[in-house]
Amino acid sequence: MKKTLLLCFIHGFKGGEDTFGVDYQFTKDLRDLVGQALPKVEVEVVVYPKYETRGDLGSCVSRFRDWLQNKVIDMEVAAGTPSPTIEPSVRTILVGHSMGGIVAAEMLIGLASEKPIYTEDGIQKAEKPTFNSLMFPYIQGVLAFDTPYLGISPGVVAHGAEDQYQNAAQAVGAISQLSGIGASLWGAKTAGSPSTSPAPPKTARALPAPSASGGNSWQKWGKMAMYAGAAGAVAAGGAAAWMKRDQLGEGWSWASSHLEFVGCLARGEELRKRVACLLQLREELDVDFANIYTRLGKAAPSKQINVVGTVLGQDRTFCNLPKKQPGGVWMEAINNKATDEAGAHMNMFTPRENPGYNKLAQDATEVIRGWLQNCWYETSAEEPLLLKDIPLTKDGLSPETPQVENTV
Incomplete structure (x- = not known):
C-alpha cells in the first residue's frame, strides 16, 4: 500500500489564509517539491483554518489536536488501514509559522505523553517526561518557520x-x-x-x-x-x-x-522545557524538530547596539537563537530585501518580498526528505494489483507464477 505523508500547516499570531502566500502558494510549492523528493509516498496538504489567537495557549492546542485527529481518522478509514495506531498509513509533519510552531510543539508533546488536559501554557511538563511511541495521529516531526522557541530577539x-x-x-x-x-x-x-x-x-x-x-x-x-x-x-x-x-x-x-x-513567550522556564521535550522526542522516538529562522541580509546592514550594557549581535534575527544549550536543527533563511526583523518574519512566504523564497522551499524539502529515510517510508509501495487485473496464460496462471515440476 502506498502510504501518505500529510503536511499540516498552522499559522501564527493573527495569521490567516494568506499566511502561507497568496492562494496558499507555499503549501503547494512545498507539497510538489516533497512529492518529487519522496516518490514512494503520496504527499497531501491540510491547512488548519484561521483561528482566534485569543485566550490561553492550552485551549488553542486542544482544539487543534481534535481537528487534526478527525482529519487523520478520515484518511485512515478511506485507506482501509487495519491498525492505524500500530501501523499507520498516514504520518504527519506539523508545519508551523511563528506561534504556530509553538502550537505544533505543544500538540506533539501532549500526544506523545498522553496528556489531553492543557494548562494555560500548554502541556504541564516534567523535567524528563515519559513518552509513548504509539501516538495517534503519528507525528513524524515539527518543521517550524521563524518560531520564537527561545523568545523574540531583543x-x-x-x-x-x-x-x-x-x-x-x-x-x-x-x-x-x-x-x-x-x-x-x-x-x-x-x-x-x-x-x-x-x-x-x-x-x-x-x-x-x-x-x-x-x-x-x-x-x-x-x-x-x-x-x-x-x-x-x-x-x-x-x-x-x-x-x-x-x-x-x-x-x-x-x-x-x-x-x-x-x-x-515571557516564561523562560517553560520555553526551556518545551525545547528540551522536543529534543528528548528526537532522541527517544526519532520524532524530528527543526526551526528555519529569518535573518536580515543586504537591505539591512548589520550593526551593534548596546542595551543595558550588553552588545547585541550583528546578525539581525526575529528569534532568539540557541547558544549554551542544544536546540535541535536551526537553519537560517536570509532575506536580502527586508529592512527590519518583523518584515522578514511576516513575509517569509511572499516571493516578491523575499528573494530567498525558492531556497527556503528547497531547504524545507531537504529537511523533510532527511526525516523520511526510515522503514516506514521504504516499505511504502503502490497498491497491489487485484486478481482480476492480473494477466493469465492459457493454463490459467500468471506469467510470474513459478512452474512446479511434477516429479511423481
Whole structure:
C-alpha cells in the first residue's frame, strides 16, 4: 500500500489564509517539491483554518489536536488501514509559522505523553517526561518557520527603537503602555485594568509622551529590554512589534485582548522545557524538530547596539537563537530585501518580498526528505494489483507464477 505523508500547516499570531502566500502558494510549492523528493509516498496538504489567537495557549492546542485527529481518522478509514495506531498509513509533519510552531510543539508533546488536559501554557511538563511511541495521529516531526522557541530577539525592539524614534524616551513611552494591559507578558502585576474606551482614529494615534515623574527613561527602556535578554524571555517591545509591526504605538486596545495567547513567550522556564521535550522526542522516538529562522541580509546592514550594557549581535534575527544549550536543527533563511526583523518574519512566504523564497522551499524539502529515510517510508509501495487485473496464460496462471515440476 502506498502510504501518505500529510503536511499540516498552522499559522501564527493573527495569521490567516494568506499566511502561507497568496492562494496558499507555499503549501503547494512545498507539497510538489516533497512529492518529487519522496516518490514512494503520496504527499497531501491540510491547512488548519484561521483561528482566534485569543485566550490561553492550552485551549488553542486542544482544539487543534481534535481537528487534526478527525482529519487523520478520515484518511485512515478511506485507506482501509487495519491498525492505524500500530501501523499507520498516514504520518504527519506539523508545519508551523511563528506561534504556530509553538502550537505544533505543544500538540506533539501532549500526544506523545498522553496528556489531553492543557494548562494555560500548554502541556504541564516534567523535567524528563515519559513518552509513548504509539501516538495517534503519528507525528513524524515539527518543521517550524521563524518560531520564537527561545523568545523574540531583543534586537527586534532595539533596532526598531533606534531606527524609528528620535530618542529612547519616546520608545519607553510607547513600551510602558504594555504594562497596563499586558502584565502577563512579563509577569508584572498592575493595580488597574486596561482601558476599554474606543481607540482614537488612526491619524490621532501618536506615541504618548513619557511621564515627567517617571524617572530616567533610558533606565526604564533598558530594564524592559533586559527581560528579553534573559534566557528565553521575550522583549516587551519586541512582542509589541510582532503584534502590530507597522506602528509600535498603534492600537494598544487591539493588542490587549491577545496578550494572553503570546504570554507564554515571557516564561523562560517553560520555553526551556518545551525545547528540551522536543529534543528528548528526537532522541527517544526519532520524532524530528527543526526551526528555519529569518535573518536580515543586504537591505539591512548589520550593526551593534548596546542595551543595558550588553552588545547585541550583528546578525539581525526575529528569534532568539540557541547558544549554551542544544536546540535541535536551526537553519537560517536570509532575506536580502527586508529592512527590519518583523518584515522578514511576516513575509517569509511572499516571493516578491523575499528573494530567498525558492531556497527556503528547497531547504524545507531537504529537511523533510532527511526525516523520511526510515522503514516506514521504504516499505511504502503502490497498491497491489487485484486478481482480476492480473494477466493469465492459457493454463490459467500468471506469467510470474513459478512452474512446479511434477516429479511423481
